[in-house]
Amino acid sequence: MASLFIGSFQTPSFPAAADFSPLKTNSHAIVRVLKCKAWMRAEKHFYPEKHFYTSVKLHKQYMTQEHVGSSDGSIIAEDKKLKGRLLVHASSEHSLESQPSKSPWNSVHDAVDAFYRFSRPHTIIGTALSIISVSLLAVEKFSDFSPLFFTGMLEAIVAALFMNIYIVGLNQLSDIEIDKVNKPYLPLASGEYSMQTGVIIVSSFAILSFWLGWIVGSWPLFWALFISFLLGTAYSVNLPLMRWKRFAVVAALCIFAVRAVIVQIAFYLHIQTYVYRRPVVLSRPLLFATAFMSFFSVVIALFKDIPDIVGDKIFGIQSFTVRLGQERVFWICISLLEMAYLVAILVGATSSNIWSKYFTVLGHAALALLLWTRAKSVDFSKKTAITSFYMFIWKLFYAEYLLVPLVR
Secondary structure (H helix, E strand, C coil): CHHHHHCCCCCCCCCCCCCEEEEEEECCEEEEEECCHHHHHHHHHHCHHHHHHHHHHHHHHHHHCCCCCCCCCCCEECCHHHCCCEEECCCCCCCCCCCCCCCHHHHHHHHHHHHHHHCCHHHHHHHHHHHHHHHHHCCCCHHHCCHHHHHHHHHHHHHHHHHHHHHHHHHHHHCHHHHHHHCCCCHHHHCCCCHHHHHHHHHHHHHHHHHHHHHHCCHHHHHHHHHHHHHHHHHHCCCCCCCHHHEHHHHHHHHHHHHHHHHHHHHHHHHHHHHCCCCCCCCHHHHHHHHHHHHHHHHHHHHCCCCCHHHHHHCCCECHHHHHCHHHHHHHHHHHHHHHHHHHHHHHHCCCCHHHHHHHHHHHHHHHHHHHHHHCCCCCCCHHHHHHHHHHHHHHHHHHHHHHHHCC
16 A cells, blocks of 8 residues: 555666766866756656756746856856856766665655645645534534444544545546646656546545445445545546536536535534434534635635646636736635625524524634635735635635534
8 A cells, every 4th residue: 555655666777977068167167067958857757746846946046147168166057158058167067867766755745745735735735624514413412422423423524534535646647747846846747746546545545435434334325435536537527528627607506516515515414313322413503604604715716726727828718817817807706705704693583592603603704804804915927825715715605613612
């Protein structure tokens, strides 16, 4: 199993001597130019992720250093006429030393880090929190917190997280070229994972999710996994009548169906009917959670494309951001969320439960104010600022699931 995450790499071998050619500079020093094409080619083949960062480092060195030659013979970058070359110490004629091999700990660390990025942790946290929150809506009295409840909730969380990894992984497999522009840090886009490794991971987690959902024996859980599988596949896979992410409305409906409807209804029914063996009851808190998350899921569906406008334009993804522009879609999302918070405040104000009224009104008012304050400070000329705000939206998403169980 470890081979899925670590992968197999061959140990590279390099020429014993490097190819140097003389370059005349001034009377103080004669430096030699290292032609590093062979080195970079070998590094790209054996260590693609290292090649990516090395290329960026050399590019930055080139852009910031323009002078050739120095009296102390230190390592410098060549001027613009000699792009792609690196000058080395004038008095040094040492051959290239072989790079030390990675320790087992470093290999494990790199493997865990790559899988962490592959799994898209913000979606993992959101899925886990949503299931915990919705499961608590089925709790009616303190004695409901039984080992059976925690076992049933844990089964749902694990099965859903397996399916979550399948969906986000499949999306990366289908978007490798786009992600090289929009998200080059992802393992498939950077070359840390091969296509084969990605397919194995994605297939394994899909199988594990269905296997767990089947042996648990809960039909609400199994159907939640199955419908999520169908929608996630149709959203990403580039096959006839699929690749729904190309169409803005259909893509938004996919995310709406999973985040707003399936998560709330199916996992609530899993606890209510399978764990507690109670009849189906569409309670006030459940209806509130479904309605509020309908707004939130639409916002996430719209906002996730705002930082990715460049790659989406290049590859013909007709998102709302591509069609309407970043700033316009941004403020549409803010307006929808503020409307949702206003409705939540009104719902809390009409509650007959005093502690529920205070928590829901004050909590949603605070989140609405925080959202508006943060939104006004976003710099649309910087992708990092937009991406940071997108992750802030996810934090508001997490915070809402902490408030949902308090609605009574």
